[in-house]
Amino acid sequence: MKTSVVLLFTILLFSGCGDEPKKNPPQKSESDKIKNWARPGVQGQMSGAYFVYKNPLSSADTLISVYSPQAMMTQIHESYTTEDGLAGMREKKEIVVHSDETLVLKQGGLHVMLMNLKKDLSENDSVEVALEFTKAGTVKLKLPVKNNK
Numbered sequence: 001m002k003t004s005v006v007l008l009f010t011i012l013l014f015s016g017c018g019d020e021p022k023k024n025p026p027q028k029s030e031s032d033k034i035k036n037w038a039r040p041g042v043q044g045q046m047s048g049a050y051f052v053y054k055n056p057l058s059s060a061d062t063l064i065s066v067y068s069p070q071a072m073m074t075q076i077h078e079s080y081t082t083e084d085g086l087a088g089m090r091e092k093k094e095i096v097v098h099s100d101e102t103l104v105l106k107q108g109g110l111h112v113m114l115m116n117l118k119k120d121l122s123e124n125d126s127v128e129v130a131l132e133f134t135k136a137g138t139v140k141l142k143l144p145v146k147n148n149k
């Protein structure tokens with residue numbers, strides 16, 4: 001009887017540690033982790049990708065297209081609210097980023113829409129997104145999939 005109580009206690013102790021991180025990830029600032037990410041999604045459905053991009057050039061540049069090998073179609077979207085307070089989103093054909101300006105894609109604002117996902121996107125997966133700028137050319141990003149509610 002005594003043995004089984006000890007055993008049960010041990011199991012509880014270990015299950016309580018289930019969320020303990022197994023490895024120490026490279027030190028990144030908390031804000032960096034949250035700003036660059038993609039939403040989980042199901043095959044055939046949508047996901048959104050969010051990131052921060054600072055134009056390193058001394059002149060303005062224009063984001064003209066986005067591509068992800070993990071989606072059948074990828075678009076730049078902007079969220080908006082109608083006069084009736086309804087939320088919608090529409091495609092944005094291009095975004096001008098001035099010199100030293102930081103482009104912010106976030107939930108409820110500009111975002112990359114991954115449409116018709118080829119595979120499920122789950123937490124701990126990553127999403128590859130290629131941005132096409134008129135001057136900087138192709139900028140590739142790898143974004144972690146996070147359940148960021």
Ligand SMILES: [Cu+2]
Binds near residue numbers: 078111113
């Ligand atoms: Cu969208």
